[in-house]
Amino acid sequence: MVESAPVLAAGSAGTVETQYLDLPAPVPLDCGSALYPVRVAYETYGELSPARDNVILVCHALSGDAHAAGTSKAPTDSARDGFGAADSDGTAGQGLGWWDGMIGPGKAFDTDRFFVVSTNLLGGCRGTTGPSSIDPATGAPYGPDFPVVTVADMVRTERAFLDALGIERLAAVAGGSLGGMQALEWAVRYPDQVDAVIAIASTHALHPQGLAWNAIAREAIRRDPAWQSGRYYGTGHGPDAGLGIARMVGHITYLSAPALDQKFARRLQYADDIRYTIDEPEFEVENYLRHQANTFVKRFDANTYLYTSRALTYFDLARGHGSLERALAGVAARTLLIAFSSDWLYPPQASRELAQALRSLGKEVELEVIDAPYGHDCFLLEEARQTPIIRRFLADERTP
Amino acid sequence: MVESAPVLAAGSAGTVETQYLDLPAPVPLDCGSALYPVRVAYETYGELSPARDNVILVCHALSGDAHAAGTSKAPTDSARDGFGAADSDGTAGQGLGWWDGMIGPGKAFDTDRFFVVSTNLLGGCRGTTGPSSIDPATGAPYGPDFPVVTVADMVRTERAFLDALGIERLAAVAGGSLGGMQALEWAVRYPDQVDAVIAIASTHALHPQGLAWNAIAREAIRRDPAWQSGRYYGTGHGPDAGLGIARMVGHITYLSAPALDQKFARRLQYADDIRYTIDEPEFEVENYLRHQANTFVKRFDANTYLYTSRALTYFDLARGHGSLERALAGVAARTLLIAFSSDWLYPPQASRELAQALRSLGKEVELEVIDAPYGHDCFLLEEARQTPIIRRFLADERTP
Numbered sequence: 001m002v003e004s005a006p007v008l009a010a011g012s013a014g015t016v017e018t019q020y021l022d023l024p025a026p027v028p029l030d031c032g033s034a035l036y037p038v039r040v041a042y043e044t045y046g047e048l049s050p051a052r053d054n055v056i057l058v059c060h061a062l063s064g065d066a067h068a069a070g071t072s073k074a075p076t077d078s079a080r081d082g083f084g085a086a087d088s089d090g091t092a093g094q095g096l097g098w099w100d101g102m103i104g105p106g107k108a109f110d111t112d113r114f115f116v117v118s119t120n121l122l123g124g125c126r127g128t129t130g131p132s133s134i135d136p137a138t139g140a141p142y143g144p145d146f147p148v149v150t151v152a153d154m155v156r157t158e159r160a161f162l163d164a165l166g167i168e169r170l171a172a173v174a175g176g177s178l179g180g181m182q183a184l185e186w187a188v189r190y191p192d193q194v195d196a197v198i199a200i201a202s203t204h205a206l207h208p209q210g211l212a213w214n215a216i217a218r219e220a221i222r223r224d225p226a227w228q229s230g231r232y233y234g235t236g237h238g239p240d241a242g243l244g245i246a247r248m249v250g251h252i253t254y255l256s257a258p259a260l261d262q263k264f265a266r267r268l269q270y271a272d273d274i275r276y277t278i279d280e281p282e283f284e285v286e287n288y289l290r291h292q293a294n295t296f297v298k299r300f301d302a303n304t305y306l307y308t309s310r311a312l313t314y315f316d317l318a319r320g321h322g323s324l325e326r327a328l329a330g331v332a333a334r335t336l337l338i339a340f341s342s343d344w345l346y347p348p349q350a351s352r353e354l355a356q357a358l359r360s361l362g363k364e365v366e367l368e369v370i371d372a373p374y375g376h377d378c379f380l381l382e383e384a385r386q387t388p389i390i391r392r393f394l395a396d397e398r399t400p
Numbered sequence: 401m402v403e404s405a406p407v408l409a410a411g412s413a414g415t416v417e418t419q420y421l422d423l424p425a426p427v428p429l430d431c432g433s434a435l436y437p438v439r440v441a442y443e444t445y446g447e448l449s450p451a452r453d454n455v456i457l458v459c460h461a462l463s464g465d466a467h468a469a470g471t472s473k474a475p476t477d478s479a480r481d482g483f484g485a486a487d488s489d490g491t492a493g494q495g496l497g498w499w500d501g502m503i504g505p506g507k508a509f510d511t512d513r514f515f516v517v518s519t520n521l522l523g524g525c526r527g528t529t530g531p532s533s534i535d536p537a538t539g540a541p542y543g544p545d546f547p548v549v550t551v552a553d554m555v556r557t558e559r560a561f562l563d564a565l566g567i568e569r570l571a572a573v574a575g576g577s578l579g580g581m582q583a584l585e586w587a588v589r590y591p592d593q594v595d596a597v598i599a600i601a602s603t604h605a606l607h608p609q610g611l612a613w614n615a616i617a618r619e620a621i622r623r624d625p626a627w628q629s630g631r632y633y634g635t636g637h638g639p640d641a642g643l644g645i646a647r648m649v650g651h652i653t654y655l656s657a658p659a660l661d662q663k664f665a666r667r668l669q670y671a672d673d674i675r676y677t678i679d680e681p682e683f684e685v686e687n688y689l690r691h692q693a694n695t696f697v698k699r700f701d702a703n704t705y706l707y708t709s710r711a712l713t714y715f716d717l718a719r720g721h722g723s724l725e726r727a728l729a730g731v732a733a734r735t736l737l738i739a740f741s742s743d744w745l746y747p748p749q750a751s752r753e754l755a756q757a758l759r760s761l762g763k764e765v766e767l768e769v770i771d772a773p774y775g776h777d778c779f780l781l782e783e784a785r786q787t788p789i790i791r792r793f794l795a796d797e798r799t800p
Contacts, residue, residue: 148677212648215681274714
C-alpha cells in the first residue's frame with residue numbers, strides 16, 4: 001500500500017480544450033444496427049506513459065460531457081452545472097469541468113500519475129454523435145431516427161475510441177451514476193482490458209421508482225408539442241417546457257429531503273407573507289427549480305435526454321445472463337464501489353448487492369458507503385471524502 | 401372507554417347522490433376579497449340526531465370530491481381513483497366513494513351512530529364553486545380570475561355550508577392529507593365548535609421537498625400551451641399533457657419505493673427482452689403511469705389542480721402566530737393524529753411535531769404511527785388498521 005498524498009495539496013488540470021475524433025469503422029449496436037460515422041468528443045488530462053499503461057477512462061452521467069476537469073477554453077457552458085446542486089451552490093467556477101475536484105495533480109484521479117481520458121457518451125449532444133447530429137442518409141439531424149442506444153453501445157464506442165488512440169488497456173475506468181454503469185459494463189464486456197473499476201453512486205439495475213422518475217421526465221419532453229415527434233431541429237422552437245420539467249424532476253431526485261430542508265426550508269421569495277399567486281414562484285425552492293430548468297434548456301438537447309434516460313433505464317447487468325453472479329463471472333478487474341447514505345435515486349443497497357455478488361465469486365471488491373446528507377449529488381459534492389478512498393484504491397494498482 | 405365493534409362487521413353507506421347547496425352570503429377569503437355565489441357539493445351518510453350533535457365532517461384530499469362513501473347513482477367517475485394506487489389495485493368498485501372502507505354502518509366512521517357529511521372543497525371541480533365555475537361578472541368560467549384560495553378559505557366555506565344546514569357543532573372533523581390540513585385548521589379557527597379532530601397522513605406545513613413536487617406538478621400544467629394561461633374552457637382542448645405529468649409525479653410521491661418494487665419490480669411490458677423504443681412504455685411501471693395520467697385527465701380540471709396544490713403548499717399553521725404552539729394555543733378539541741411509517745410525502749415527523757406542540761400545551765392528543773409499506777396512499781389503503789384506532793378514539797366522545 002502506497003501512502004497517499006495529502007488530499008488538499010491538489011492543483012488544476014489546467015486549461016483544456018475539447019477534441020474530436022472520428023471513429024474509423026461503424027459501431028455495432030445492441031439493437032442490431034450499426035452507426036457510422038461516429039465522432040467522439042474528448043478531453044485528456046496528464047501524460048500518457050511510454051508503456052501506455054496509466055490510462056483512466058472517466059465516464060459521465062446523464063447530462064454531463066467530455067469536459068470533466070480543468071478550465072475550458074470555451075468556458076460559457078461548463079457541464080459542471082449539469083448536475084444537481086453543484087452549480088447553484090456556487091462551487092462551479094468559470095468553465096470548470098464537472099469533476100474538477102476529483103481530477104488533477106494530487107487529486108483523486110492524480111494527473112501526475114495517470115493519463116485521464118474523458119469522452120462525451122454516444123447519443124450525447126456535446127460533440128459526440130447523437131440525435132442532433134447529421135444523419136448522412138438524409139443530410140438532416142437524426143432526431144427520432146437515431147438508433148436507441150444502450151450503455152453497452154456507449155462502452156463499445158469508448159472501446160473503439162481508445163483503440164483509435166492506440167490505447168489497449170485501462171488502468172481504471174471510473175464514473176458516477178450512469179457513468180458508473182458504463183464502468184461496470186466495461187468490467188463485464190472487456191474483462192481482460194480493465195485493471196480496476198470505480199463505480200460511484202451507481203447500480204447494476206435501476207429500481208422501479210428510478211424507472212418511474214425517468215419515465216416522467218421523458219413523458220414531459222414527449223408531451224411538449226414543441227418536441228414535434230423529435231424533429232424540432234431547425235424549426236426555431238424545441239421542447240424547452242418539457243425539458244425544463246424533466247430537469248426539475250431530476251434535481252429533486254438528486255437531492256435528499258433533508259438537504260432541501262437545509263438549503264431552502266419553507267422560506268418565501270418575497271417579504272414575510274404569501275402573495276396569493278398561482279403563476280409566480282412563492283417559495284425559494286420554487287424559484288430555484290425554475291432557474292435550474294431555464295439554465296439547463298440552454299445547454300442541453302432534449303432528444304439526447306430521451307435517449308440517455310432510456311439507456312440508463314434499460315441497463316441491467318443480469319439481463320441475458322440469468323443472474324447478477326453469472327453476469328459478473330468473468331470480471332477480472334478489482335472493483336471499488338462508493339455509495340452515499342442519503343442517495344435515494346441510487347441507494348447503497350444496489351452497491352451492496354453488487355459487492356455481495358462479486359465477493360461470492362471470489363472477486364476483489366471494496367464497498368464504501370459514505371454517510372453524507374446531499375443525496376445522489378454527493379458523488380459531485382463529496383470530493384474530499386471520496387478522494388482518500390480512491391487514491392488508496394488506485395495506489396494498490398501496479399505502478400506505471 | 402367503549403368496546404369497539406368488530407372491524408369486519410361493516411356495511412355500505414348505501415346508494416347516495418351528490419347534493420348541492422348555494423350559500424346565502426359571500427365567503428370572505430384570506431386574499432382580501434370575497435366570493436359569491438358559492439355552491440357546495442355534498443353528500444351525507446347516516447342520520448342527523450335530533451340534538452344535531454352527531455355530525456362528523458369528512459374533508460377530502462387534492463383530487464377527491466364529495467363522494468366519500470357508498471355507491472354513487474352516477475357511478476362513472478368515482479373519486480376513489482383520485483388517489484395513488486387505490487384504483488389500479490382493483491379495490492375500487494363501481495362508483496364507490498373514495499373512503500368507502502372507512503364510512504358506513506360499523507365502519508371507522510360509523511353511520512349507525514354518526515351523521516357523516518362530506519363536501520367538495522372550495523376551488524374544486526366536482527360541484528363546488530371553483531375556477532371552472534361561471535364568473536357572474538363575465539358570464540364565462542373564472543379560469544385564472546378565480547381568487548387564490550387557502551385551506552382557511554376552504555374551512556370558512558365548510559363552516560358556512562354547515563350553518564346553512566343548521567349544524568352548529570361538529571362531533572369530529574376528519575381527513576387525510578390536504579383533508580387533514582382542513583381538519584387541523586378547523587380546530588384552530590373554530591375551537592368552540594369542534595369536539596374532536598382526526599388528521600391522517602397530514603402536516604401543519606408541507607416540507608420543502610413536498611413544496612417542490614407540487615411546484616413541478618403545477619409547472620407541468622402551466623407550461624402546457626393548451627393551458628392557455630388558464631382560459632382553456634370552451635376551446636376544445638385543455639392541458640391534458642401537463643395535467644397528466646402532474647398526476648404521474650403525484651402517483652410516485654403517494655407510493656413508497658418498496659411498494660413500487662413489490663408492485664412492478666423491473667418487469668417488462670412485453671416478452672422477455674427490451675424492444676429499443678423511446679416512445680412506447682417498456683416497463684410495467686411506465687405503462688401504469690400513462691394509464692393513471694390518461695384516466696385522471698378525463699375527470700379532473702387542471703385549474704382546480706393548480707389552485708388546490710397552491711393552497712396545500714401555502715398551508716402553515718404557524719404562519720402569523722410566531723410558532724406552532726401559539727397557533728394551537730386555543731385548540732379545545734381532542735386530537736387524533738395518524739401517520740404511516742413509509743409516507744415520505746407527509747412523513748410521521750410532522751405529526752410528531754404537532755403532537756409534541758399539543759402536549760406541551762396540555763391538550764389531549766393521541767398519535768398513532770402505523771408501520772405500513774404503501775407510502776402516503778396508506779391513508780386510503782390501510783383501512784383495517786385505522787378503523788379500530790378511530791373507533792376507539794370516537795368512542796371516547798360524548799355519546800349523542
